[in-house]
Amino acid sequence: MFFPTAHPWAEGETLGEHLQRRGVDRREFLTFCGEMGAVLGLSTLLTPKIAKALQQLQRPSVIWLQLQECTGCVESVLRTSEPTIGDLVLDLVSLDYQHTLMAAAGDAAEGALAEAVEKNRGSYVLIVTGSIPLNEGGIYTTIAGRTAQSILEEVAAGAAAVIAVGACAHWGSVQAANPNPTGAVGVSAIVRDKPVVNVAGCPPIGDVVTASVVHFLTFGRVPALDYDGRPLFAYGKRIHDQCPRRAHFDAGQYVGNFDDEAARKGWCLYQVGCKGPACFSPCPIFQWNTRTSWPIGAGHPCIGCTERHFWDTMTPFYKRLPAVAGFGVERTADTIGAALAVGAAAGVAAHAVATSIHRARQRKPLPVAGQAPAAQRESGPSVTTKEE
Numbered sequence: 001m002f003f004p005t006a007h008p009w010a011e012g013e014t015l016g017e018h019l020q021r022r023g024v025d026r027r028e029f030l031t032f033c034g035e036m037g038a039v040l041g042l043s044t045l046l047t048p049k050i051a052k053a054l055q056q057l058q059r060p061s062v063i064w065l066q067l068q069e070c071t072g073c074v075e076s077v078l079r080t081s082e083p084t085i086g087d088l089v090l091d092l093v094s095l096d097y098q099h100t101l102m103a104a105a106g107d108a109a110e111g112a113l114a115e116a117v118e119k120n121r122g123s124y125v126l127i128v129t130g131s132i133p134l135n136e137g138g139i140y141t142t143i144a145g146r147t148a149q150s151i152l153e154e155v156a157a158g159a160a161a162v163i164a165v166g167a168c169a170h171w172g173s174v175q176a177a178n179p180n181p182t183g184a185v186g187v188s189a190i191v192r193d194k195p196v197v198n199v200a201g202c203p204p205i206g207d208v209v210t211a212s213v214v215h216f217l218t219f220g221r222v223p224a225l226d227y228d229g230r231p232l233f234a235y236g237k238r239i240h241d242q243c244p245r246r247a248h249f250d251a252g253q254y255v256g257n258f259d260d261e262a263a264r265k266g267w268c269l270y271q272v273g274c275k276g277p278a279c280f281s282p283c284p285i286f287q288w289n290t291r292t293s294w295p296i297g298a299g300h301p302c303i304g305c306t307e308r309h310f311w312d313t314m315t316p317f318y319k320r321l322p323a324v325a326g327f328g329v330e331r332t333a334d335t336i337g338a339a340l341a342v343g344a345a346a347g348v349a350a351h352a353v354a355t356s357i358h359r360a361r362q363r364k365p366l367p368v369a370g371q372a373p374a375a376q377r378e379s380g381p382s383v384t385t386k387e388e
Contacts, residue, residue: 016055067130135183
């Protein structure tokens with residue numbers, strides 16, 4: 001892994017010039033830009049635009065705050081093969097503060113943070129991992145005598161973009177699970193004056209963080225977000241709709257117990273608690289550790305960790321969700337068509353019966369010449385008429 005201080009930049013040097021000086025050729029760089037475009041769901045026609053924007057950048061400043069969390073998200077982002085162009089790009093941003101990775105500590109680290117905020121005010125990217133505890137005045141997480149809330153408010157005020165990485169920064173994660181003793185909340189509960197990109201997951205996939213940073217550096221804005229602030233390029237589809245075991249779900253082929261014959265055959269994990277039908281995430285596509293594997297690929301059901309409040313709403317993790325509807329993959333189009341035809345015929349028949357009843361109720365007998373209507377014959381005339 002390349003560290004931020006391993007390859008110093010020359011004064012005024014652009015990213016393109018620095019990559020060239022380090023021996024990264026044009027083909028490698030364009031390949032990376034194309035891969036990032038694919039991750040972002042962009043047309044290949046935009047690859048040159050991504051490349052042009054990145055190579056003309058002077059070293060952008062990134063400040064990374066770690067608040068109330070376990071450092072698992074940092075580990076996930078760092079777990080990539082070595083070396084990759086993705087490592088190079090993340091290395092080549094100026095990571096001016098990250099207290100787990102930086103060499104400085106104590107007053108020197110806090111001085112680096114203050115200097116980075118002041119020097120790059122309005123232009124730096126703020127990455128946050130960890131939740132923000134609010135109970136008891138925020139005493140559950142303090143750094144250098146200051147609460148997590150006060151640090152976040154101060155640093156976010158000068159940021160050009162805010163990226164909340166992981167479930168803790170997204171909404172609070174396990175700390176915010178019932179009864180939430182620390183009063184943990186996510187970044188967007190504190191930062192309300194600018195968009196917050198929620199890279200959801202416990203932990204999230206490192207490629208989504210890389211792509212979100214690249215999108216901002218290329219277009220000068222955060223990517224399109226869903227209702228919960230998650231980038232649509234990554235969280236726009238359910239795991240269930242992209243899962244390689246989906247055919248087994250449709251065929252009614254389920255794992256009943258871990259390590260049974262169905263499990264060894266790679267059948268669907270729905271009956272043992274898989275939350276894929278209710279979880280939006282790119283796990284089946286991006287995977288972890290440079291596309292090595294992912295939970296369902298390793299035989300473990302999805303626990304829905306990209307969804308808000310999953311510790312409360314998705315538990316118990318090994319119990320199945322309520323019934324999820326869908327046609328079985330082994331049913332033919334003719335079978336499905338016949339079922340629809342029967343349903344349509346039943347609907348037509350019901351409509352015909354209802355129409356007949358309606359018409360019967362409104363139908364009135366034709367009057368006979370010289371004879372009053374039946375209602376009047378039974379009850380007599382309702383008004384007095386003049387006799388001729």
